[in-house]
Amino acid sequence: MPLTLLVDTDTLAARLRDPDWVVVDCRSDPANAAFGRAEYAKGHLPGAIFLDMDSDLCGEHTGRNGRHPLPEPQRLVATLSAAGIGPGTQVVAYDDRGGASAARLWWMLRWLGHDAVAVLDGGITRWVAEGRPLATEAPAPRAARFEGRANDAMKVDAGFVAANLQRREAVLLDARVPARYRGEMEPIDPIAGRIPGARNRPLQDNLGPDGRFKPAQALRADFDAVLAGAGPERVVHYCGSGVSACHNLLAMEIAGLPGSRLYGGSWSEWIADPSRPIERG
Known part of the structure; x- marks a missing residue:
């Protein structure tokens, strides 16, 4: 399996x-x-x-x-x-x-x-x-034939997010640390803040003190609290650039909450258009 x-x-x-x-x-x-x-x-x-x-x-x-x-x-x-x-x-x-x-x-x-x-x-x-070995040599390349087709139902674009500002049908989860979410600091992107209406779920909250993912039951309780009754199919994840947001997608799957989506462009795409609103505080 x-x-x-x-x-x-x-x-x-x-x-x-x-x-x-x-x-x-x-x-x-x-x-x-x-x-x-x-x-x-x-x-x-x-x-x-x-x-x-x-x-x-x-x-x-x-x-x-x-x-x-x-x-x-x-x-x-x-x-x-x-x-x-x-x-x-x-x-x-x-x-x-x-x-x-x-x-x-x-x-x-x-x-x-x-x-x-x-x-x-x-x-x-x-x-x-754990004292396990590392290597410095790269393995010899071995080509294969990957077969796959994109399932675009798994993601949304900026147009969807913009339309949702009025509809509020989707729940946006921001995976960045709270200070970036609140717009108090921004070490990477040129503008600080968040997409209006987004909730914060820092990816670090998915991990225990040992650096591993929390048990499924604990993650389920965490996400149930932040989603406040919203089903996973309504959830859209974002972060600074669409990379670390996937951590929350994985955590929700571990928690038994499949079906949420990714806004791949995330904050760095959102702020590239000055007409798009932002929120701070």
């Missing part, structure tokens, strides 16, 4: 040599595009490949579509094929930020209909803390 949400370090360690498993290093830093590749070169899980959030997993920038626009589906299909991911491949994504970057690859694969993808719970941080 494929793993579709999380995988623990013991399970992954036992399957590192499995040719039907592909492990992907997704480390990234919003403030330093070179960070992930440099960290991968210093040391990564044995056999892991690296996919770059700012190139491999990102579309073309127009100046109005945010910092990490989704790539065209066929371009992503080509990237995944070159990474050795085929129809029967179990993918494991990891990072060093509690899954904040890895969850983006998790969501993208599911967007293309590939459900056999899981995030390493605790990431490389837990792997190293």
